Amino acid sequence: NAGVMQNPRHLVRRRGQEARLRCSPMKGHSHVYWYRQLPEEGLKFMVYLQKENIIDESGMPKERFSAEFPKEGPSILRIQQVVRGDSAAYFCASSPGKEVSGANVLTFGAGSRLTVL
Amino acid sequence: GESVGLHLPTLSVQEGDNSIINCAYSNSASDYFIWYKQESGKGPQFIIDIRSNMDKRQGQRVTVLLNKTVKHLSLQIAATQPGDSAVYFCAENPIDDKIIFGKGTRLHILP
Numbered sequence: 001n002a003g004v005m006q007n008p009r010h011l012v013r014r015r016g017q018e019a020r021l022r023c024s025p026m027k028g029h030s031h032v033y034w035y036r037q038l039p040e041e042g043l044k045f046m047v048y049l050q051k052e053n054i055i056d057e058s059g060m061p062k063e064r065f066s067a068e069f070p071k072e073g074p075s076i077l078r079i080q081q082v083v084r085g086d087s088a089a090y091f092c093a094s095s096p097g098k099e100v101s102g103a104n105v106l107t108f109g110a111g112s113r114l115t116v117l
Numbered sequence: 118g119e120s121v122g123l124h125l126p127t128l129s130v131q132e133g134d135n136s137i138i139n140c141a142y143s144n145s146a147s148d149y150f151i152w153y154k155q156e157s158g159k160g161p162q163f164i165i166d167i168r169s170n171m172d173k174r175q176g177q178r179v180t181v182l183l184n185k186t187v188k189h190l191s192l193q194i195a196a197t198q199p200g201d202s203a204v205y206f207c208a209e210n211p212i213d214d215k216i217i218f219g220k221g222t223r224l225h226i227l228p
Contacts (some may be wrong), residue, residue: 004160031214040125043161043206043218056215091160097214103149103168104214108160 006092006109014117019079021112025094032075033093034067082116089113127223136194140207140219147209152192155204202226
């Protein structure tokens with residue numbers, strides 16, 4: 001079991017370009033979470049998804065940001081027309097969900113660090 | 118509530134001493150709490166959890182205390198070691214499967 005895999009680990013984009021961050025959850029996990037972290041700050045919840053469904057996107061900016069978790073393949077966090085303020089570490093986590101495990105313990109990936117020039 | 122954009126507080130502890138890291142949570146409906154450790158350049162790792170029907174839980178060298186009356190969690194690390202240097206986050210599960218993180222505390226070990 002390879003754990004939660006995120007790629008790319010580091011991504012550099014110029015202002016106005018698009019950034020796509022990918023996350024493959026642990027085997028058997030149907031819930032995916034995305035968090036954003038600025039240097040020396042905490043983890044800010046963005047969105048959580050189950051297969052093909054967005055369950056809670058209350059932490060996602062209204063514009064330019066979107067997330068998906070298709071039936072096949074990894075979850076994608078997409079940031080369109082990036083600005084310097086989007087520079088951050090983006091962490092993905094997965095879990096089997098409370099209904100399966102009784103407690104919602106998240107397993108995190110190593111993160112994707114986005115730098116916008 | 119949500120983790121806010123404030124710089125992390127730091128706790129400095131002598132190697133070998135016990136560390137106590139505190140956390141205030143926001144939602145009285147939360148029924149499950151977790152402590153995570155984040156080392157530099159890595160993702161958070163699970164340390165220990167506790168359900169709201171308990172007030173104390175012990176692991177290896179770590180103890181979590183829960184005070185629901187004042188919505189307070191603490192993480193105690195016994196005999197702190199250099200490898201314990203990290204940022205520690207508490208997290209709460211207020212509803213369904215949503216997990217909200219606290220602000221975090223940086224633990225710095227003094228030689």
